[in-house]
Amino acid sequence: MSNKDCNRSIAAALTAATCTLLGTSAVEPVQAQEEPGWDFNTALLYYGEDNDRVQDLSLNILSRRVFVDDRYLSLGLTVDALTGATPNGALPQSVPQTFTQPSGRRTYTTTPGEFPIDDTFRDSRVAVTAAWEQPLGRLFAINIGASASSEFDYTHLGLNAKISRDFNKRNTTVSAGLAFAQDELDPVGGAVMGLTQMPVAVDDDDDGDGDGRNRGPAEDKDVLDVVFGVTQVVSRNLLMQFNYSYSDSSGYLNDPYKILSVVDGTSGDPVPIAQVPGVDGPSHLYLFEHRPDSREKHSLYTQGKYYMDGKVLDLSYRYMTDDWEIDSHTVDLRLRWPLGSRSYLEPHLRFYTQTAAEFYRMSLIDGDPLPEYASADYRLGDFDAMTAGLKYGWKTSGGNDMSVRLELYQQSGNVSPDQLIGNQVGRDNYPDLNAVIFQFGYQFGK
Amino acid sequence: MASPCEVLCEIDTADEARRLTELVAAEAWRIEDKFSRYLPANIINRINEANGKPVEVDPETSQLIDFSTTLHEISAGRFDITSGVLRRVWHFDGSDNIPTKTAVRKVMEQVGWGRVTWDSPLLHMPPGMEIDLGGIGKEYAVDRVATMLREATTASCLVNFGGDLVAVRKPCLRNAWKVGVEAVHASNTNAEKLLNLQVGALATSGDARRFLIRDGVRYSHILDPKTGWPVPDAPRSITVAADTCTQAGMFSTLAMLEGARAEAFLDVQEVRYWCYRGNDPGGRKIGVVT
Numbered sequence: 001m002s003n004k005d006c007n008r009s010i011a012a013a014l015t016a017a018t019c020t021l022l023g024t025s026a027v028e029p030v031q032a033q034e035e036p037g038w039d040f041n042t043a044l045l046y047y048g049e050d051n052d053r054v055q056d057l058s059l060n061i062l063s064r065r066v067f068v069d070d071r072y073l074s075l076g077l078t079v080d081a082l083t084g085a086t087p088n089g090a091l092p093q094s095v096p097q098t099f100t101q102p103s104g105r106r107t108y109t110t111t112p113g114e115f116p117i118d119d120t121f122r123d124s125r126v127a128v129t130a131a132w133e134q135p136l137g138r139l140f141a142i143n144i145g146a147s148a149s150s151e152f153d154y155t156h157l158g159l160n161a162k163i164s165r166d167f168n169k170r171n172t173t174v175s176a177g178l179a180f181a182q183d184e185l186d187p188v189g190g191a192v193m194g195l196t197q198m199p200v201a202v203d204d205d206d207d208g209d210g211d212g213r214n215r216g217p218a219e220d221k222d223v224l225d226v227v228f229g230v231t232q233v234v235s236r237n238l239l240m241q242f243n244y245s246y247s248d249s250s251g252y253l254n255d256p257y258k259i260l261s262v263v264d265g266t267s268g269d270p271v272p273i274a275q276v277p278g279v280d281g282p283s284h285l286y287l288f289e290h291r292p293d294s295r296e297k298h299s300l301y302t303q304g305k306y307y308m309d310g311k312v313l314d315l316s317y318r319y320m321t322d323d324w325e326i327d328s329h330t331v332d333l334r335l336r337w338p339l340g341s342r343s344y345l346e347p348h349l350r351f352y353t354q355t356a357a358e359f360y361r362m363s364l365i366d367g368d369p370l371p372e373y374a375s376a377d378y379r380l381g382d383f384d385a386m387t388a389g390l391k392y393g394w395k396t397s398g399g400n401d402m403s404v405r406l407e408l409y410q411q412s413g414n415v416s417p418d419q420l421i422g423n424q425v426g427r428d429n430y431p432d433l434n435a436v437i438f439q440f441g442y443q444f445g446k
Numbered sequence: 447m448a449s450p451c452e453v454l455c456e457i458d459t460a461d462e463a464r465r466l467t468e469l470v471a472a473e474a475w476r477i478e479d480k481f482s483r484y485l486p487a488n489i490i491n492r493i494n495e496a497n498g499k500p501v502e503v504d505p506e507t508s509q510l511i512d513f514s515t516t517l518h519e520i521s522a523g524r525f526d527i528t529s530g531v532l533r534r535v536w537h538f539d540g541s542d543n544i545p546t547k548t549a550v551r552k553v554m555e556q557v558g559w560g561r562v563t564w565d566s567p568l569l570h571m572p573p574g575m576e577i578d579l580g581g582i583g584k585e586y587a588v589d590r591v592a593t594m595l596r597e598a599t600t601a602s603c604l605v606n607f608g609g610d611l612v613a614v615r616k617p618c619l620r621n622a623w624k625v626g627v628e629a630v631h632a633s634n635t636n637a638e639k640l641l642n643l644q645v646g647a648l649a650t651s652g653d654a655r656r657f658l659i660r661d662g663v664r665y666s667h668i669l670d671p672k673t674g675w676p677v678p679d680a681p682r683s684i685t686v687a688a689d690t691c692t693q694a695g696m697f698s699t700l701a702m703l704e705g706a707r708a709e710a711f712l713d714v715q716e717v718r719y720w721c722y723r724g725n726d727p728g729g730r731k732i733g734v735v736t
Contacts (some may be wrong), residue, residue: 022586022589031622
């Protein structure tokens, strides 16, 4: 008998002797784990859109410290490196188009037939979060947190709090949360005023804010979120959650880098503007977009997690409606499929559809009175999106969790025919989007 | 049990709490009265005072002696209920008071389960020898109480007799019973390791405060009944998780007796354990085997 066999037979003999001594054979097997001081959940994520659009490399670290009596401290850090940009809102054209950069000092020219993109865009973002969670008495728990992020032209500060109470032998949890965020936008060249004309490029004073004609100082945006939720243990196998949330944004809600083409009312082609010799400027008439200064959203969310024979089915649905007349539906489906005791596969499918904002339009017509609000941002249009992905996770020999995830995202828009003028008919007017997401995750305790 | 004993229960009424506490206390006192070697006129006392005459024991004592015999066999003699007499020469009070080799050799003449004739229910022990069930009594009491609670209530309970404990049923009001395991430092600064115990037992062997030091050599209070001397390189403490407190306690005791090989011994047992060595947190070793 090897040394190992010898030792193992000790365990067997001890078990047998204990059963004889205590006269009990059926006790539940022990379940005891060490509570790690700090739990780290880290992820490296790559998000890349096709056609040289946005690429993002993101590092996420979420650490959680457990204290006695179910108290937790969570600290998070996210660092993003972004390149590329989204289409600027101008329509594609059969001739090259020249645009003034947001700085107001230089121009860029885009290829005929392609959706205009300012591909000089670079940004990095750092975000931090902190949260404290603890029981309050026997049935209540509170969670308070703060968040901050900073990028070149955007600063975010947020506070949040949530209280929950258990009912019904802890089978029901009711929660209410409140979050407030104050964001500041300080776009390159200053915050533009809506529906003003894209200026010519002027680089006379070298102060980086262009000629200042239609540019204001930094602008604020306030967001208030309220959420009410119920989590219900329905049976041994089923956990359900229902949320209602309300969100109110106010302040500067424009995207300062988005514009609309002004087109001829008959041909539908962007209106060229005469170039002054020696001055670099836009080749056509473009106006900056203008959105309302408030937005109210209501959403309903329900999620079910169903455990069946080792597998977990996670299905959720969200309905959102807002006073910009965007209605959206999201269905998200995940199935966690164990492969042995140490690894699993998790396919993921997500469907999303939304209606266009009431002020979304492809372009503005030359000579028509200006609407109060207008945006050609494709994210405010009518579109459908689908995500399909697969995640593989496994336990390392050291007991930590690793995972890789690959997802494909596809978004395609629908432009209503009555919006199309002249030559726009038959053209590709909505910038469809394909993206790939790759994530490596590592979870460990220390 | 020479230590604080408590029972935590997830119940709503004081009456129920009192009923369960009385049940537990009665059983704990019964075992203490019956098996403590410090009390007069109990079965242990009768055996130890028999002066070479055979003693007939009751079924419960017989089962405990059977169990001890099995452990003596599987530990190749390192677990021995006759080793208590070594305390006559070893006093672990933090001093340098190491007994002479002659003194140890002399008291070792009274040690050795092999010298005892055990033919259940008759125990025949040479004069001068003593048995002591202290090495398993507390764990046995915890398991006995746990068995009673399993029948007496449907609530989740945690039985804690001086750090040897059993969780009966998973708790409903929390994820797990949180158990702090002390890494007792010589400097008296206690570092806690928090364990989540849903169900099952934890037992700890070792006490870092009980040792002797001479010429820079630290003598642990874990005595090897085969030599009469402290086990070299024994960990300061070992906590083991197992289905029953008796198993957990025996794993930790047997591992202690392995000295430097304690972790290696536990690694092949497929039990979770937490083993502490050394004074500083960096020097302690924590092993988890799944």
